[in-house]
Amino acid sequence: MALITKRIKGTQDVLPKESYRWQFIKKVLSDEAKNFGYKEIRTPVFENTKLFERGVGETTDVVQKEMYTFETKGGDMITLRPEGTAGTARAVLENALPNEGLPIKAYYFLSCYRYEKPQSGRLREFHQFGVECFGAENPAADAEVISMLCSIFERLGVKNLSLEINSIGCKECRKNYHEALKVYFEKYKDELCETCLSRLSRNPMRILDCKSPICKKIAEGAPKIIDFLCDDCKEHFEKVKTYLDTNGINYTVNPNIVRGLDYYSKTVFEFVSTDLGAQSTVCGGGRYDGLIEELGGQPLPSLGFGLGLERLLLLLDAQNIEIEKPAPCEIYFASMGDDANKKAFELASVLRTAGVFTEFDIVGRGLRPQMKYADKIGAKYSIVIGDDELQKNKAEIKNMSNGNKYEITLDKEKIISDFLQIKIKDELPSLEVQ
RNA sequence: GUGGGUAUAGCUUAGUUGGUUAAAGCGCCAGUUUGUGGCACUGGAGACCGUCGGUUCGAAUCCGACUAUCCACCCCA
Numbered sequence: 001m002a003l004i005t006k007r008i009k010g011t012q013d014v015l016p017k018e019s020y021r022w023q024f025i026k027k028v029l030s031d032e033a034k035n036f037g038y039k040e041i042r043t044p045v046f047e048n049t050k051l052f053e054r055g056v057g058e059t060t061d062v063v064q065k066e067m068y069t070f071e072t073k074g075g076d077m078i079t080l081r082p083e084g085t086a087g088t089a090r091a092v093l094e095n096a097l098p099n100e101g102l103p104i105k106a107y108y109f110l111s112c113y114r115y116e117k118p119q120s121g122r123l124r125e126f127h128q129f130g131v132e133c134f135g136a137e138n139p140a141a142d143a144e145v146i147s148m149l150c151s152i153f154e155r156l157g158v159k160n161l162s163l164e165i166n167s168i169g170c171k172e173c174r175k176n177y178h179e180a181l182k183v184y185f186e187k188y189k190d191e192l193c194e195t196c197l198s199r200l201s202r203n204p205m206r207i208l209d210c211k212s213p214i215c216k217k218i219a220e221g222a223p224k225i226i227d228f229l230c231d232d233c234k235e236h237f238e239k240v241k242t243y244l245d246t247n248g249i250n251y252t253v254n255p256n257i258v259r260g261l262d263y264y265s266k267t268v269f270e271f272v273s274t275d276l277g278a279q280s281t282v283c284g285g286g287r288y289d290g291l292i293e294e295l296g297g298q299p300l301p302s303l304g305f306g307l308g309l310e311r312l313l314l315l316l317d318a319q320n321i322e323i324e325k326p327a328p329c330e331i332y333f334a335s336m337g338d339d340a341n342k343k344a345f346e347l348a349s350v351l352r353t354a355g356v357f358t359e360f361d362i363v364g365r366g367l368r369p370q371m372k373y374a375d376k377i378g379a380k381y382s383i384v385i386g387d388d389e390l391q392k393n394k395a396e397i398k399n400m401s402n403g404n405k406y407e408i409t410l411d412k413e414k415i416i417s418d419f420l421q422i423k424i425k426d427e428l429p430s431l432e433v434q
Numbered sequence: 435g436u437g438g439g440u441a442u443a444g445c446u447u448a449g450u451u452g453g454u455u456a457a458a459g460c461g462c463c464a465g466u467u468u469g470u471g472g473c474a475c476u477g478g479a480g481a482c483c484g485u486c487g488g489u490u491c492g493a494a495u496c497c498g499a500c501u502a503u504c505c506a507c508c509c510c511a
Binding site: 006009060061062065066082083084112114116117118119120121122123126127128129130206259260261277278279281282283284305306307308309310311312334336365366367368369370371372373374375376379382384386387388396398400403 | 435436463464465467469470471472502503504505506507508509510511
C-alpha cells in the first residue's frame with residue numbers, strides 16, 4: 001500500500017488491541033499517587049522556550065541539541081516540553097499555589113519530545129508519569145517519594161529493579177567539588193575522550209557519567225561528591241538513608257549518578273533494570289531546591305521524579321508480567337433482515353443504557369459471518385433474531401462457551417431483567433438444584 | 435551527530451548458480467450449511483519485491499547511492 005505519508009520518526013501508535021496495557025499502568029500509577037496525597041495537574045505541551053533554557057539548564061544536552069523549538073506566527077519562540085518538571089513548576093508559580101498551603105503535591109501523565117536518534121527505550125515522543133512535591137524540605141519527603149515508587153513497582157509485580165541514590169549537594173558544595181574534579185581530571189587531559197574534554201571546563205561532573213572505558217577508569221579514582229558535601233547536605237543525605245532503612249527499602253549509593261538536568265540538587269536517584277537494554281533507567285528523579293527561585297519565585301525546596309511509560313511497558317513485557325485484558329462483549333445480536341436488525345439495534349440500546357456491553361451487526365453480513373464475528377470478539381452470549389423471533393417476540397440466547405441455550409424475551413421493557421435471571425441461572429447452575 | 439544490522443502481501447517468512455504470470459502459512463472477506471461461532475474444506479482480495487540509478491538480452495536476486503527501520507554510542511524517561 002502506498003501511503004502518502006508515514007509515522008514520524010521516533011513516534012509510536014498505540015493500537016486499540018493494546019491500549020488496555022496503557023490504561024492499566026495509568027490506573028495503578030494514579031491510584032498510588034492519590035494514596036500518597038497527590039492530585040493530577042495538566043499543563044500545556046508547549047511552553048515558552050525560555051522556561052526550559054532556564055529551568056532545565058543552558059548547558060544540558062536536552063536544551064542544547066534535543067529541543068523541538070520553533071517560532072510561532074506571532075513571533076514567539078516556543079518549545080515542545082522535553083520533560084515535565086519545568087512546566088509544572090511554572091504552573092505552580094503562575095497560579096500562586098504556594099499561597100494555598102504547603103506542600104503542593106501534583107502528579108501528571110504527559111508526552112515529552114526530544115530530538116534524539118531513536119533506539120530501544122528511547123523515542124522522540126515519549127510518555128512520562130511524574131510527581132512533583134513543592135515546599136517539603138525534610139528528608140522524609142525524599143524517602144516518601146522513593147517509597148511511593150517502591151509500592152508502584154511492587155503492585156505491578158516488577159522484579160529485579162535496583163534503586164541507586166546519591167547526593168550531589170547544594171550549589172555551595174558543588175562549587176568546591178567542581179574545583180576538585182577539575183584539578184583531578186586535568187592530570188588525565190590527554191587520555192579523556194573528546195566529549196569529556198569539553199565537559200571538563202563546562203560541567204566536570206558529567207565526566208563521571210561517561211561510558212567510555214578509559215574515562216570510566218579514570219573516573220573511578222576521582223574525588224567523590226560525598227566528601228565535599230556541606231554539613232547541611234551531608235546530614236540531609238544521612239537522614240534520607242535512615243528513612244529508607246527504617247522502611248526496609250534497599251538501595252545502593254552510587255556516587256556516579258549525576259542527572260543531566262541542571263535543576264537537581266542534594267538527593268538524586270534512579271531505578272534501573274538490566275532487563276531493559278541500553279536505556280536501563282525506568283525512573284529518575286531527585287530534589288531540585290533551587291529551581292523555583294531560578295524561575296523567579298520565592299525559594300521553595302522541592303523534589304520529584306519522572307517515570308518513562310514506554311520503558312515501564314518494555315519492562316513488564318521483558319518480565320512477562322500479564323495484564324488483564326478488558327472484559328469482552330456480553331451480548332451479540334445476530335440479525336437477519338432489516339426489521340430484525342432494527343430490533344437488534346433497539347434492544348442493544350436498551351441493554352447498553354443499563355451498562356451491558358452489547359454489539360449487533362452494523363456491517364450487513366449474513367448470519368454465519370455474524371456468528372463468526374461474535375466468536376472472534378469473544379462475546380459471552382449471542383441472540384439470533386429473524387422473522388420467527390420477531391413474530392413470537394422471543395428468541396434463544398446462547399452461551400458461546402458451552403452452547404447452553406435459554407429463551408429470552410425481545411420485549412425492551414423486560415429484556416434486562418430476563419437477561420439477568422438467565423445469567424444467574426447460567427453461571428450458578430447449582431442454585432437451581434437447591 | 436557517529437557506528438553496525440535489516441528491508442519480499444496486514445503479520446511471519448520462502449524464493450535455488452540472475453530467466454518469463456513472485457510462493458506459502460497465519461490473518462482478512464466469502465462460500466460449503468436457503469437460520470447459528472470454534473473444526474474442516476473451497477474460493478477471493480491483498481506485493482509496482484523500500485526508493486532511484488547502474489550492469490545485463492533479462493534483476494526480488496549482482497553493484498552504487500539514498501531512504502526507512504532496528505540496535506549501539508552520546509544523553510536521558
